[in-house]
Amino acid sequence: YMHTEIPEGLKRLPGPKPLPIIGNVLEVYNNPHLSLTAMSERYGSVFQIQIGMRPVVVLSGSETVRQALIKQGEDFAGRPDLYSFKFINDGKSLAFSTDKAGVWRTRRKLAMSALRSFATLEGSTPEYSCALEEHVCKEGEYLVKQLTSVMDVSGSFDPFRHIVVSVANVICGMCFGRRYSHDDQELLGFVNLSDEFGQVVGSGNPADFIPILRYLPNRTMKRFMDINDRFNTFVQKIVSEHYESYDKDNIRDITDSLIDHCEDRKLDENANVQVSDEKIVGIVNDLFGAGFDTISTALSWAVVYLVAYPEIQERLHQELKEKVGMIHTPRLSDKTNLPLLEAFILEIFRHSSFLPFTIPHCTVKDTSLNGYFIPKDTCVFINQWQVNHDPELWKEPSSFNPDRFLSADGTELNKLEGEKVLVFGMGKRRCIGEAIGRNEVYLFLAILLQRLRFQEKPGHPLDMTPEYGLTMKHKRCQLKASLRPWGQEE
Ligand code: HEM
DSSP: OTTSOOOTTOBOOOOOOOBTTTBTHHHHSSSHHHHHHHHHHHHOSEEEEEETTEEEEEEOSHHHHHIIIIITTTTTOBOOOOGGGGGGGGGTOTTTSOOOHHHHHHHHHHHHHHHIIIIISBOSSTTSSBHHHHHHHHHHHHHHHHHHHHHHHHSOBOHHHHHHHHHHHHHHHHHHSOOOOTTOHHHHHHHTTTHHHHHHHSTTOGGGTOGGGGGSOOHHHHHHHHHHHHHHHHHHHHHHHHHHHOOTTOOOSHHHHHHHHHHHHHHOTTOOSOOOHHHHHTHHHHHHHHHHHHHHHHHHHHHHHHHHOHHHHHHHHHHHHHHTOSSSOOOGGGGGGOHHHHHHHHHHHHHHOSSOBOSOEEOSSOEEETTEEEOTTOEEEEBHHHHHTOTTTSSSTTSOOGGGGBOTTSSSBOHHHHHTOOSSOOGGGOOTTHHHHHHHHHHHHHHHHHHEEEEEOTTOOOOOOOBOSSSOBOOOOOEEEEEOOOSOOO
16 A cells, blocks of 8 residues: 555545554554554544554544544445454354445345344333333343342352343343343353453454464464354354244244245345345344343443442432332333433443444445545544544543533433444444443343442452453452342332
């Protein structure tokens, strides 16, 4: 690229000078969200680094990201062919594969419609407004019981270990029509080990860009492949069972509805985009994978922040006690009456920015941004962490302060301020689970806050330093929880 012709009127991208062979790896690889944010201060909101021999364009700044992903959305909607992506869902992932625009769009639409039918559409039971609400209420109540029983036995618990099973059960209910025990070893075998998955897939992993690193012994990479294998085996078994018991007059869950789509399509000779059955039913792997890792990471962070800021935890509990009471389980419809809880969640998203970069993008044709030339097939990182900590956009970005999202009297959520937070990406590749993600995080948290008080375990101080990855996790920790007086209306 250093030698490519720049079309007239366009500028060459700025950026740090790369070393031969390794490029800028040494400056980038340790906490890329921080190193690339520092570089954006020096080189601006569009700059280029080189990882190994491969150029990567890094975008920061709310306006620049919006320009690329929304106004020039088509140009930036591709995915790069990175080494680690080939192992996800056998290279057939909706989110990570290099599917061309037509195939990707067809699969994305199918995925969205499956989620609507089995998550957010009005449910059949009058008691719950939708399947998502039913699953989360039941799993949330179960999680409270689980945590209190672990407290009784062990005196403390690892929040991620338990939250991840509850969250996995919600998405299992929608995808596969079943739930698992909190001690199910097969499920625990990948959900409880998902840290390595994120570490390998996180933007800027040198092994994605420097081929020789793939041949060196590498524990994280081995574990990554192992987790993918366990995950695929787990899903494959359930999918086979679904094929065996499939009945077109009784579509039970997302897996059935995807199988049904394949059957339907065989009758439709006019279908214009050819997508294999495997790629259609394989959508369920993406939904399941994306549905447990992101939400359990968000909730586990939320619990850790509650412990770190006990006065905010008390205010949140008081809000629930006043607006929902201590008799019935909170519902989705209570959300608008709980502005502090909504503000707290937005501040968790912003402050932790636990998805520091979106999944990497790729240009699908020669293009330009802010006057800089960007050739076709360039890998593009979107620095969400930078947008969420940009001093141009936020007052005291490094302090944790949910009140920044509330009106001065604290009674109303400031929606415009909330829309500045960037965690679901934007534009054509925007997360398709956003509504589910926001509602699920809210409802689980409301249930936990209503019934439990979380505290530090004496002698085990919290370490809130995130571990870098696609989703950044806090270090595993031990916490305490006690039941709030229950069933007493004040
Ligand atoms: C993509 C965030 C929950 C399904 C993404 C992306 C982000 C994201 C940042 C990448 C956007 C880009 O590449 O520009 C989150 C967060 C969640 C969440 C923060 C929860 C708090 C979910 C859930 C599901 C889901 C619950 C499904 C049940 C997907 C899928 C994609 C995606 C399928 C790939 C879209 C594509 O490549 O076209 N998400 N997500 N996500 N998400 Fe989510």
